[in-house]
Amino acid sequence: MLSKKNSKISSSITLSITAKAKKMKNEGEDVISFGAGEPDFNTPKNIRDAAIKVIEGGQIGYTASSGLPELKRVICDKFYRDNRLDYEIENIVVSNGAKHALFNTFQAICNEGDEIILPIPYWVSYPELVKMAGAKPVLVETREEDGFKYTKERLLNAINKNTKAILLNSPNNPTGTVYGKEELQEIAEIAVENGIYIISDEIYEKLIYSGRHISIASLGDKIKDLTIVINGVSKCYAMTGWRIGYAACNKEIAKIMTNIQSHATSNPNTVAQYASIEALSGNQDAIDKMVDAFIHRRDYMVKKVNSINNLSCRRPEGAFYVMVNISKIIGKKLNGTEIKGSMDFAQYLLDTVKVAVIPGIGFGNDNYIRLSYATGLENIKEGLKRIEEAIK
Structure with a gap:
């Protein structure tokens, strides 16, 4: 069987x-x-050139399973610069794309019978990733007239003793919805009061058309400790095939994710990691x-x-x-x-x-x-x- x-x-x-x-x-x-x-x-030329330089220089062996320390440092710099989030490299796990980072996240935090709250409409892989971790997706309908966003009432109705996390995706696939600071603050308060993790998928962070992106993890130390931020280089730097994503979270979760990844895939693509250093730290035009x-x-x-x-x-x-x-x-x-x-x-x-x-x-x-x-x-x-x- x-x-x-x-x-x-x-x-x-x-x-x-x-x-x-x-x-x-x-x-x-x-x-x-x-x-x-x-x-x-x-993919921008400066990023492609960085990859070629690494290939010709021969720096393409294995790296640490959770990613190059140099790349982790650049990711920490990016979080501080863009999101006012202060992380150390021990908080960062670099993976084979943001989807892999999500897979690691659910595997690291979920036990049999746990429930993960997801919005409808959801990105197609969310429910399946939850099921693969042995947990149960709990679907909360969001309405077009509400901007396809969670409401406080619907979130509270979905929470019970088995709730492990709320998944948040802003900017959102498939709706294009972006959550504002007050809306994020309301969700953060619910998470802190109930001791629930937030999985914040921010892969479209830089593709926002008015105002600026706000990470829910930046709204205080308590919510930061409960939040696993998922991001990567695929959407914002036209690097979908390069397969580099990353997660930022408390060190205990990061350690479990690193152990999972070390046995499942070893390190992310070495050349793509070096290219991602240039993507995150180089010219952003x-x-x-x-x-x-x-x-x-x-x-x-x-x-x-x-x-x-x-x-x-x-x-x-x-x-x-x-x-x-x-x-x-x-x-x-x-x-x-x-x-x-x-x-x-x-x-x-x-x-x-x-x-x-x-x-x-x-x-x-x-x-x-x-x-x-x-x-x-x-x-x-x-x-x-x-x-x-x-x-x-």
């Missing part, structure tokens, strides 16, 4: 849809994909250029979506996704195809107009689809034009 626990793990809908769209495109079909969870920009491009694309996409009959969306404050409300289409027929939910609608768009979108059911809400604007503006214009024609 195979593993009962892991046999229940679902595949990633986002990755499967994206793979199908790529396959169609490779076969010569004119597919436009809104599925990408990665910037469509090249490339981020500003990406943000400017994303703002322009977002504004076009939001305006266009809201002009299409039976579709609507709110304006995201960060990341590079738009959650499109398709509830007015569900239950109707489009060219003879009955749309029972977001999977039907996504399949209909791919089959009829060669547009790939991510169905909202993968994020826990069947009334939506997710569109990524991490693609060129011309693609966005053509793709939305095709969606409008498909609905007409």
